[in-house]
Amino acid sequence: SPRVVVAGETLIDFLPDREGPLSGVESFSRRAGGAPANVAVALAHLDETPRFWTRVGDDPFGDFLEDTLRKRGVPTEYVERDPVAKTSLAFVAHGEKAERGFSFYRDETADTRMEPGGLPDSALEGVEWVHVGGVALADEPSREATFDLMRRAREAGATVSFDPNARPELWEAFDYVGSMREAFGLADVVKATPEDMAAFDVRGDPSELAHAILDEGPHTALLTLGGEGSVAVTSDGSPWTADLSVVAHDGYEVTPVDTTGAGDAFTAGVIAALVGNEPLSEVLAFANAVAAVTTTGAGAMTTLPDREAVRAFRDERA
Numbered sequence: 001s002p003r004v005v006v007a008g009e010t011l012i013d014f015l016p017d018r019e020g021p022l023s024g025v026e027s028f029s030r031r032a033g034g035a036p037a038n039v040a041v042a043l044a045h046l047d048e049t050p051r052f053w054t055r056v057g058d059d060p061f062g063d064f065l066e067d068t069l070r071k072r073g074v075p076t077e078y079v080e081r082d083p084v085a086k087t088s089l090a091f092v093a094h095g096e097k098a099e100r101g102f103s104f105y106r107d108e109t110a111d112t113r114m115e116p117g118g119l120p121d122s123a124l125e126g127v128e129w130v131h132v133g134g135v136a137l138a139d140e141p142s143r144e145a146t147f148d149l150m151r152r153a154r155e156a157g158a159t160v161s162f163d164p165n166a167r168p169e170l171w172e173a174f175d176y177v178g179s180m181r182e183a184f185g186l187a188d189v190v191k192a193t194p195e196d197m198a199a200f201d202v203r204g205d206p207s208e209l210a211h212a213i214l215d216e217g218p219h220t221a222l223l224t225l226g227g228e229g230s231v232a233v234t235s236d237g238s239p240w241t242a243d244l245s246v247v248a249h250d251g252y253e254v255t256p257v258d259t260t261g262a263g264d265a266f267t268a269g270v271i272a273a274l275v276g277n278e279p280l281s282e283v284l285a286f287a288n289a290v291a292a293v294t295t296t297g298a299g300a301m302t303t304l305p306d307r308e309a310v311r312a313f314r315d316e317r318a
């Protein structure tokens with residue numbers, strides 16, 4: 001029975017065939033995406049197959065996504081099909097420096113209509129870890145569904161992790177920073193990037209950003225730094241504190257082809273390693289390796305390594 005539950009959006013990313021503004025892009029390729037879906041698939045590749053709760057439309061894109069999840073090893077028992085609302089779409093633009101922009105087709109789409117209690121308590125029984133993300137908090141009822149799941153997961157004794165996944169384009173109805181603070185308060189572990197924290201009134205190096213997260217209640221904050229690797233900061237309440245409360249790993253040098261989903265692969269690596277009781281220094285090394293390998297191919301779900309591939313990659317670098 002699964003040790004990990006992941007919940008949140010599954011959507012279609014349309015990737016442009018060229019760099020530059022969206023108005024100039026003629027063709028796109030369709031990729032399965034959504035940060036929680038990426039995490040779920042990455043966990044399955046790492047032999048930590050989660051229970052995944054999501055909602056897509058009863059439309060051809062929903063068919064494709066459900067099919068993709070199944071083919072990539074994620075059970076689809078808790079993939080809801082909305083009879084009315086459509087599957088979310090995100091058109092991605094790539095700038096010249098590989099920075100990304102999004103244009104979302106996501107008004108009242110299926111993923112925003114996940115409801116509190118949609119995942120029953122029985123699905124949380126015996127589960128050690130529950131992971132959710134910030135996109136679901138930008139709309140109701142998925143916002144309350146996510147907060148409700150976090151609360152029930154805590155009551156069930158699971159470790160709760162949260163990834164802000166800042167997408168400024170999506171925040172209209174609710175305040176981003178206030179929502180993040182509320183979510184941090186319900187999480188044990190937060191994985192974020194400096195960009196996720198840009199709207200917070202905190203300046204300084206990654207460990208200072210991590211401390212701003214810990215101030216809200218979590219016992220562990222992880223910051224990913226792109227090609228520079230990652231940092232973990234823990235508070236006294238952490239079950240994983242090694243000798244140091246700040247652990248860093250420089251990452252691995254690769255030639256990235258597409259960094260989409262690197263952060264999600266990192267999250268999956270962290271969860272898989274922590275559920276396996278690895279020490280934090282090993283957690284960061286493992287998660288950075290999973291993420292680095294993921295950047296070497298196009299698409300968030302296509303180059304995900306299994307444990308053997310991670311081992312081979314690390315051996316080669318050692």
Ligand code: ATP
Nearest residue numbers: 224225226227229259260261262263264288291292
């Ligand atoms: P995304 O939003 O694209 O999923 P992110 O912005 O959340 O990614 P990043 O901090 O860019 O997350 O990257 C996450 C992890 O992926 C890094 O901590 C690192 O391990 C790995 N990574 C990303 N970019 C590179 C790179 N250029 N070279 C090596 N590793 C990388």
